[in-house]
Amino acid sequence: MPRKHSAADQPLRLDNQICFAVYSAAHAFNRVYKPLLDRLGLTYPQYLVMLVLWERDDVPVKDIGERLFLDSGTLTPLLKRLEAAHLVKRTRSSEDERQVLIALTAQGHALKEKARAVPQSILAASDCSVSELVAMKDEIVALRDRLNAVIGE
Amino acid sequence: MPRKHSAADQPLRLDNQICFAVYSAAHAFNRVYKPLLDRLGLTYPQYLVMLVLWERDDVPVKDIGERLFLDSGTLTPLLKRLEAAHLVKRTRSSEDERQVLIALTAQGHALKEKARAVPQSILAASDCSVSELVAMKDEIVALRDRLNAVIGE
DNA sequence: TCACATTTAATTGTTCGCAATTGAATATGC
DNA sequence: GCATATTCAATTGCGAACAATTAAATGTGA
Numbered sequence A, B: 001m002p003r004k005h006s007a008a009d010q011p012l013r014l015d016n017q018i019c020f021a022v023y024s025a026a027h028a029f030n031r032v033y034k035p036l037l038d039r040l041g042l043t044y045p046q047y048l049v050m051l052v053l054w055e056r057d058d059v060p061v062k063d064i065g066e067r068l069f070l071d072s073g074t075l076t077p078l079l080k081r082l083e084a085a086h087l088v089k090r091t092r093s094s095e096d097e098r099q100v101l102i103a104l105t106a107q108g109h110a111l112k113e114k115a116r117a118v119p120q121s122i123l124a125a126s127d128c129s130v131s132e133l134v135a136m137k138d139e140i141v142a143l144r145d146r147l148n149a150v151i152g153e
Numbered sequence C: 001t002c003a004c005a006t007t008t009a010a011t012t013g014t015t016c017g018c019a020a021t022t023g024a025a026t027a028t029g030c
Numbered sequence D: 001g002c003a004t005a006t007t008c009a010a011t012t013g014c015g016a017a018c019a020a021t022t023a024a025a026t027g028t029g030a
Helices: A019-037 A044-054 A063-068 A074-082 A106-115 A117-125 A130-151 B018-038 B044-055 B062-069 B072-084 B104-115 B117-126 B132-149
Strands: A089-094 A100-104 B087-090 B100-104
Touching: A019 A044, A019 A117, A019 B018, A019 B044, A019 B072, A019 B132, A044 A074, A044 A100, A044 A106, A044 B018, A063 A074, A063 A100, A063 A117, A074 A089, A100 A106, A100 B044, A106 A117, A117 A130, A130 B018, A130 B117, A130 B132, B018 B044, B018 B062, B044 B062, B044 B087, B044 B100, B044 B104, B062 B072, B062 B100, B072 B087, B100 B104, B104 B117
Parallel strands: none
Antiparallel strands: A089 A100, B087 B100
16 A cells, blocks of 8 residues: 655655754744844844843853853853943852853843844744744743753753 | 733743744754764764755755755855765766765765664654654744745845 | 862864855856 | 856855863862
8 A cells, every 4th residue: 555755754854854944943033133133233142142131130151051051152252242242241259259240231221122123023024923923932942841851861 | 900921011031032942942952963963973964964965965065055044154164074074075067167066975875874763863852743743843844934035035 | 177079150172154255157148 | 259247166254052171169078
């Protein structure tokens, strides 16, 4: 009996890889964000760091890393660039000298207002309802968390 | 009347960003793939290139780029590393001297057999049924394609 | 107290990812 | 045929991303 082609039949085909779907979607997001973030003078990872800090600043590098799943090898130079752009200040904690606390400058706080235009542009570009996007986001986050759970083992 | 918090209420919250869900899921995949691909001597982007070539080789760099949404600035050095690893051969086309054709070596072809173990490990790590993953993949690809459509405008 | 482990950032080296430019080959219009 | 435009890969420069190591500060146990 002839069988239809399915993902399970051809596990090495590029178009059957969910990882590639995610990988290429991440790049697509990056390209959509680029012109929007250029106006703010931010790269996409820098924007993520700013999102974290706009929720709460004066936090150690480690906290930002846990939130974004990034380590100091990525964050240290990135934060130095944000400091060079006068958006954050890096100060070593007096309670625990190992920690470097990241605080927003006035400019860093102010940039939040300019950033408010970004999410609506992305929503428009995704050409999708908010509820659909929320549902997808929740599914993807659940998958990510299952993958991250495996890594710790 | 008090309202519930929703994504629409707080468009700049990190946890409301679908882009971050995708971005962090891509990194999670990368980390799960790492130990599997180390055994093949490949990085994740190199693995994607090999997936393309295992479907059809002797193709110009441009074709690989269109398939993976990558440009020559990324692919040229990556392909040189694959060549240094004796997995591909790079030869300038005789019909069109501008093109560089990428062909698999015997080793490159042979590696496909070792790679067959990879997808099943990923499936296990994702802790999810094939049909669920296929449905998610299709949704993410559709979103990616809508985003990519906006970029061309 | 003192040796030892742990925590935290920073550093180094390798690999992506992309914008911008270059240079060669090919296609097009007149 | 010839000037011009387009295509394609390569290059350069910058910003991530991460593994591995280093160094300093802190915590822990004998």
